[in-house]
Structures are given as structure tokens and as C-alpha cells.
Amino acid sequence: MKLSGGVEWALHCCVVLTAASAPVPAARLAALHDVSPSYLAKQMQALSRAGLVHSLQGKTGGYVLSKKPADIPLLDVVQAVDGASPAFVCTEIRRRGPLATPPEQCVKQCPIARAMGAADAAWRASLAAVTIADLAASVEGDSGPEALPRVGAWLDEATGARRSD
Amino acid sequence: MKLSGGVEWALHCCVVLTAASAPVPAARLAALHDVSPSYLAKQMQALSRAGLVHSLQGKTGGYVLSKKPADIPLLDVVQAVDGASPAFVCTEIRRRGPLATPPEQCVKQCPIARAMGAADAAWRASLAAVTIADLAASVEGDSGPEALPRVGAWLDEATGARRSD
DNA sequence: GCTAACTCGGATATCTCGTATCCGAGAATA
DNA sequence: TATTCTCGGATACGAGATATCCGAGTTAGC
Numbered sequence: 518m519k520l521s522g523g524v525e526w527a528l529h530c531c532v533v534l535t536a537a538s539a540p541v542p543a544a545r546l547a548a549l550h551d552v553s554p555s556y557l558a559k560q561m562q563a564l565s566r567a568g569l570v571h572s573l574q575g576k577t578g579g580y581v582l583s584k585k586p587a588d589i590p591l592l593d594v595v596q597a598v599d600g601a602s603p604a605f606v607c608t609e610i611r612r613r614g615p616l617a618t619p620p621e622q623c624v625k626q627c628p629i630a631r632a633m634g635a636a637d638a639a640w641r642a643s644l645a646a647v648t649i650a651d652l653a654a655s656v657e658g659d660s661g662p663e664a665l666p667r668v669g670a671w672l673d674e675a676t677g678a679r680r681s682d
Numbered sequence: 683m684k685l686s687g688g689v690e691w692a693l694h695c696c697v698v699l700t701a702a703s704a705p706v707p708a709a710r711l712a713a714l715h716d717v718s719p720s721y722l723a724k725q726m727q728a729l730s731r732a733g734l735v736h737s738l739q740g741k742t743g744g745y746v747l748s749k750k751p752a753d754i755p756l757l758d759v760v761q762a763v764d765g766a767s768p769a770f771v772c773t774e775i776r777r778r779g780p781l782a783t784p785p786e787q788c789v790k791q792c793p794i795a796r797a798m799g800a801a802d803a804a805w806r807a808s809l810a811a812v813t814i815a816d817l818a819a820s821v822e823g824d825s826g827p828e829a830l831p832r833v834g835a836w837l838d839e840a841t842g843a844r845r846s847d
Numbered sequence: 848g849c850t851a852a853c854t855c856g857g858a859t860a861t862c863t864c865g866t867a868t869c870c871g872a873g874a875a876t877a
Numbered sequence: 878t879a880t881t882c883t884c885g886g887a888t889a890c891g892a893g894a895t896a897t898c899c900g901a902g903t904t905a906g907c
Contacts, residue, residue, distance in 0.1 A: 518760075519767075521773075523865090525771075533895080545828065545852095549780070550775045550779050551775070551779040552775060556866070557883080562884075563882085565885090573874085574872090574873035574882085575873075575876075575881090575884085576882045576883070577806040578874075578884070578886090583889080604683075607690065610694060613715060614715050615714070615716075622829055628817045628821055631820070632817050636805050636808035637775075639804045639808040640801050640877065642804070643800055643803075643804040644797070644800035644801045647797045651797075652793045655793035657882085659792070659793065671781055684894095687894085688895085707853085707854065718895090718897080720896060721895070721896050724897095731856095737855060737856090738903075738904090739856095739901095739903045740853070740904030741903075741904045743853075743904075744854075745855090826874090
């Protein structure tokens with residue numbers, strides 16, 4: 518029961534992209550967080566495939582959020598990076614062995630699968646209730662209203678003035 | 683975000699142990715479900731270490747539930763087999779890179795970690811609300827009141843009359 | 848009291864999946 | 878039109894899960 522490590526990176530990227538006003542290359546995002554550029558690129562590709570971010574190619578290319586931050590639940594980001602398959606997969610072992618449950622009693626899934634599925638649904642519901650906009654607001658509350666715009670400005674420097682660092 | 687496959691086996695074993703009236707060897711449990719005896723033994727060891735089942739050695743040994751089924755939440759079984767560590771681990775990447783958040787603003791964990799932690803808590807709460815006894819009752823509702831006792835009798839055959847198969 | 852057989856428990860190979868990386872395709876700028 | 882920068886998929890590497898085996902301990906029977 519472990520979540521892919523790239524999920525954390527993807528979520529942070531989505532939050533900071535909120536403050537950017539121009540396409541941000543994956544390399545720039547990697548530099549901001551001081552993480553592997555190659556690997557973060559992979560996560561951004563996943564977000565792009567899921568339609569959460571729009572990718573622009575070419576010299577001034579990069580990634581832009583394709584929706585309003587308030588319309589992006591955390592669940593979408595997590596599922597884009599980590600996959601949408603549920604944590605628990607029922608192997609139907611009740612149908613095996615000498616005392617296998619007869620097929621006519623297997624119309625509904627077994628109680629174990631139901632309970633695990635309910636827990637999975639609760640987890641997803643919790644993630645679906647929070648959006649990227651909520652996270653951005655929380656960052657303001659924690660680090661002050663100027664923190665996020667400052668990051669956004671730093672990200673924009675890449676395109677505006679390449680002489681920043 | 684994938685759960686160890688052994689979790690399913692462990693849960694099924696706990697449910698059927700409800701109906702047994704004598705210690706059941708791991709090999710017998712494996713035969714019931716037609717799964718690898720060696721690997722299931724590993725899961726049972728995890729349950730034993732967690733104190734959910736009591737292990738008896740010797741010729742008439744085996745595993746017995748160490749508590750009333752109503753006192754064993756699914757969460758305990760899942761955590762015993764899969765580990766208790768949370769699915770999301772915050773790497774604190776906000777403290778890295780050129781615009782690292784100053785340490786004095788890191789007294790509380792970042793909004794992302796909080797949101798993921800809340801989802802994890804919801805998942806655990808859902809699992810903690812269901813007990814092995816609830817599952818056993820659901821099995822009765824699905825397959826009839828005689829299904830579970832029949833399995834229990836089959837498990838007991840191992841010790842009572844070894845001439846069963 | 849002793850032998851023998853059966854049990855659990857931990858230590859040991861194998862393998863899939865996540866981690867990390869690289870190079871080619873495509874587009875906008877100059 | 879050529880160049881430079883970007884994304885995108887295909888490619889090695891490593892950790893963790895999967896599956897297994899053998900030794901330690903205990904009980905039953907003789």
C-alpha cells in the first residue's frame with residue numbers, strides 16, 4: 518500500500534503552475550524543486566495524457582494548466598500519475614478449492630471485496646473533495662499571500678528573461 | 683497505489699477461522715483456498731506477529747483467532763500484512779531548490795501532505811468500522827447460514843479425523 | 848521417558864513494477 | 878529557412894513484492 522513517489526511532485530507542480538502566466542518547461546519545474554528533470558518529465562507527460570495540463574512545444578513551449586484550478590480535484594492528479602485501478606483486487610479465491618462457492622451465489626462480489634471497495638471509495642471521495650485551488654489557498658494561509666506569486670514570477674523568468682540565474 | 687495480494691488471503695483466513703473450533707494449520711487453510719501453502723504461511727506469520735491470531739505448535743498445532751471476531755477490525759488485518767505506514771510520504775520538497783520555503787514556515791506540514799493524510803485517514807476509518815464478525819454475518823446473508831459452519835467443519839476435520847481426503 | 852511426526856518461524860531465491868535516464872520528433876523563433 | 882528549444886516515447890536499473898525452502902520447537906503416541 519504505497520503511493521508512487523511522483524504523485525507528490527505532480528501535485529506540487531500543479532499548485533505552482535497556478536501562479537505562472539506563461540508555459541513552464543518541465544526542466545524549470547524540476548529546477549524549482551531540485552528534483553530529477555528526466556523523471557519529473559515523465560510525470561508531466563502523464564498529466565498531459567490525462568488532459569490536466571496542456572503542452573506547448575517549441576522554443577517558448579512548456580506546460581500550462583488546461584482548466585481552472587478550482588476544477589481540478591486532487592483525485593484526477595493522483596489517478597493520472599498513479600493509475601486509476603483500485604488498491605484492492607479481488608481474486609475470487611472463494612470459487613477455488615474443495616469447498617468452492619457455487620457460481621450461482623457469486624452474483625454479487627464477496628463481502629471482503631465490498632468492504633475494501635468501500636474503503637477505496639472513501640479515499641477517492643476525500644481526494645475528490647479537494648481541488649488545486651484549495652491547496653493554493655492553503656499555501657497563502659501558511660506562507661502568506663506573496664509566496665505563491667513570487668514562485669510564479671520565478672517560473673515566468675524562464676521565458677521572459679533567460680538571464681535570471 | 684497497490685495493496686499486497688496477501689491481504690485478500692489473510693482476510694479470508696480470518697473469516698473462515700471464525701467457524702473453526704480447533705487450531706487450523708496453515709497448510710489446511712491453503713488447501714481450502716487452493717493457494718500456495720508456503721506463501722500463505724508467510725501471511726499467517728504476519729497475523730501472528732500482530733497478535734491477531736495465536737499460533738500453536740506441535741502435532742495438533744495451528745492458528746486460532748486470539749480475539750472475538752467482533753473485536754478485530756479489518757484495518758488491523760490489513761496493517762498486519764501490508765504494513766502500517768501511510769500511502770503518501772511527504773518528501774518536503776518545498777524546502778529544496780532556489781525558492782525553498784524558510785524553515786520557520788514549516789512548523790506545520792504542507793497543504794498537500796495534509797490533504798493526502800486526510801484521504802489516508804478516511805481510508806483507515808472505513809476499514810476500522812468493519813470487523814471480521816461483520817464479514818461473517820455478510821457471508822451468512824449471501825450464502826446462507828449453513829455455508830460458514832460447513833467450512834468450519836471441513837477445517838476441523840484435519841485434527842479430528844485425518845482420514846478426510 | 849523416548850522417539851517420531853507435525854507444526855510454526857525466519858532466512859533465502861525469483862520476478863514484477865516503480866525509478867531514473869536517454870535520444871528522437873515537432874514547433875516557434877530569428 | 879535553419880536553429881534551438883520543447884515534449885514524447887522507448888530504454889536500463891533497482892527496490893520491493895512474490896514464492897519457496899529448511900531449521901527450531903512442541904505435542905502425541907509408544
